Amino acid sequence: MSSSWKTLQVPGLRRPFLHEDSKEFRTPNSDIETEMTHSYVTEFPPLFVKIGPKLIAVFVVVGSALGACLTIWSDWLLAHGINRDLLLKYASIPFVSTVFTYFHIWAALYMTFYPLQYRGCWQIKGTNTGCGWQGIVPSRGEKMARMSVKLMTTKLLSVKEVFERIDPHMLAEELDPVLHSVLNDIIEKVAEEEEPELWKSLPVGVKNELILKAREGAPPVIAAMMSDVKNNIETVFDLTDMVVKSLVHDPGLLNHMFIKCGYQELKFIRDCGAWMGAIFGTFQVALWIYWSAGWMLPTFGLVVGLLSNWIALKMIFEPVEPILLFGGRIKVQGLFLKRQKEVAAEYGKIVALNVLSARQLVPAIIKGPCSSKLFELIHRHVHGACDEFMGVSRPFIHLYAGAAQYSKCKHKVGDKLIANLGNTMRHVERQLDHSMDLENVLTSRMQALPSADFEGLLHPVFQEDEWKLVLMGGVLGVFIGMLQWWALGS
Numbered sequence: 001m002s003s004s005w006k007t008l009q010v011p012g013l014r015r016p017f018l019h020e021d022s023k024e025f026r027t028p029n030s031d032i033e034t035e036m037t038h039s040y041v042t043e044f045p046p047l048f049v050k051i052g053p054k055l056i057a058v059f060v061v062v063g064s065a066l067g068a069c070l071t072i073w074s075d076w077l078l079a080h081g082i083n084r085d086l087l088l089k090y091a092s093i094p095f096v097s098t099v100f101t102y103f104h105i106w107a108a109l110y111m112t113f114y115p116l117q118y119r120g121c122w123q124i125k126g127t128n129t130g131c132g133w134q135g136i137v138p139s140r141g142e143k144m145a146r147m148s149v150k151l152m153t154t155k156l157l158s159v160k161e162v163f164e165r166i167d168p169h170m171l172a173e174e175l176d177p178v179l180h181s182v183l184n185d186i187i188e189k190v191a192e193e194e195e196p197e198l199w200k201s202l203p204v205g206v207k208n209e210l211i212l213k214a215r216e217g218a219p220p221v222i223a224a225m226m227s228d229v230k231n232n233i234e235t236v237f238d239l240t241d242m243v244v245k246s247l248v249h250d251p252g253l254l255n256h257m258f259i260k261c262g263y264q265e266l267k268f269i270r271d272c273g274a275w276m277g278a279i280f281g282t283f284q285v286a287l288w289i290y291w292s293a294g295w296m297l298p299t300f301g302l303v304v305g306l307l308s309n310w311i312a313l314k315m316i317f318e319p320v321e322p323i324l325l326f327g328g329r330i331k332v333q334g335l336f337l338k339r340q341k342e343v344a345a346e347y348g349k350i351v352a353l354n355v356l357s358a359r360q361l362v363p364a365i366i367k368g369p370c371s372s373k374l375f376e377l378i379h380r381h382v383h384g385a386c387d388e389f390m391g392v393s394r395p396f397i398h399l400y401a402g403a404a405q406y407s408k409c410k411h412k413v414g415d416k417l418i419a420n421l422g423n424t425m426r427h428v429e430r431q432l433d434h435s436m437d438l439e440n441v442l443t444s445r446m447q448a449l450p451s452a453d454f455e456g457l458l459h460p461v462f463q464e465d466e467w468k469l470v471l472m473g474g475v476l477g478v479f480i481g482m483l484q485w486w487a488l489g490s
Contacts, residue, residue: 042256094281101277108469136465138251145247163233168226172219225381236374242364265335269312298481305477348443358432382414
């Protein structure tokens with residue numbers, strides 16, 4: 001890879017535990033080296049958030065009620081067998097349930113995406129767990145990338161369609177100034193390497209005339225070459241290989257796509273955890289008053305942990321189609337699907353900027369598994385251009401240098417042009433991006449998808465491992481329930 005395509009070392013993960021208004025909980029692009037430079041900053045919904053007026057009002061009401069029970073109504077409660085200590089024990093049950101459910105739902109969401117690399121001492125082969133954990137999304141990066149490409153190319157656009165939008169003549173015109181210096185270097189180097197005595201003996205005027213003629217003939221050759229590449233793009237370029245390598249080398253990018261598109265849903269589900277915990281906790285304390293068996297606490301913790309995580313995950317994508325209640329006054333639909341237009345705009349922007357931009361596409365075509373076919377195509381055009389450039393003088397060159405040497409020189413010109421291809425094409429990246437217009441194309445087509453197709457574009461890539469997050473909620477629920485049992489006594 002040319003020197004302009006440098007590897008990027010990015011720092012390790014910072015856990016986003018700080019205040020929501022702070023910018024310090026931003027997570028990095030990746031914690032491994034990547035060949036492709038991506039420009040993004042991922043912000044994950046933090047655990048600790050600023051308390052709003054509604055939540056403050058709830059705390060005031062609950063605190064006032066508890067204070068009244070401990071003071072004004074204490075005699076009445078004592079007459080009914082509820083002393084101060086017992087009252088505080090009862091109050092602790094919904095409090096613990098609220099805090100626990102809020103935390104474990106946030107933890108389930110966080111563990112879907114982080115850590116990017118496996119953290120622990122022993123890993124079960126072929127999984128993301130063991131005595132440690134790796135985020136579900138990055139652990140299945142390759143499979144998810146392949147699935148994403150398949151869904152994208154079948155539902156949104158094809159590779160051929162993307163490159164059809166590029167005008168070869170426009171590219172040739174834009175590349176013309178760059179090719180002046182490139183051709184000058186190539187011609188001089190090949191001549192000095194292969195026929196140094198002949199090149200040295202030529203007058204400067206003749207050399208300049210040869211280079212000028214090559215420059216004048218370059219634009220139509222470049223236009224024809226680009227047109228040929230465009231028409232054979234599915235032969236010379238493997239999109240799946242390019243996207244898979246990009247997302248595997250930088251697992252943070254796949255995270256970024258999901259977190260950025262679903263940030264509002266992640267926040268909503270995190271906050272719903274507290275309300276679900278409060279409701280479950282209130283039911284639990286009511287049951288505890290009439291039947292205070294210690295084993296109920298870990299059992300209820302298991303049920304609450306499993307059910308709350310399951311509900312939270314289901315709320316993102318289900319129901320797929322909107323369900324109208326009360327004569328259409330209330331519309332029930334998966335949270336993610338309700339924001340299809342906004343999500344489509346974010347998705348289109350991320351893919352166009354970080355996955356399918358010219359900055360990623362050009363080196364992927366040059367270095368990809370189909371690059372040999374691309375080089376054959378380039379050599380074919382270069383050889384034809386050299387023959388045309390030589391014109392009637394070609395028989396004399398064959399006689400002087402020999403047909404084999406002439407063929408070798410042509411091949412060397414092609415090799416040097418290919419070696420400079422990466423740097424040369426960087427000068428037209430902006431024009432390529434403008435021609436492909438992928439952000440607008442992806443956004444408009446994604447917005448027009450039926451709800452079922454839209455859900456199928458993003459949900460299946462991590463659906464298989466949702467059960468692990470549900471199970472984690474249950475395990476944590478049992479653990480918290482055991483602690484409550486110990487604290488409240490048998």
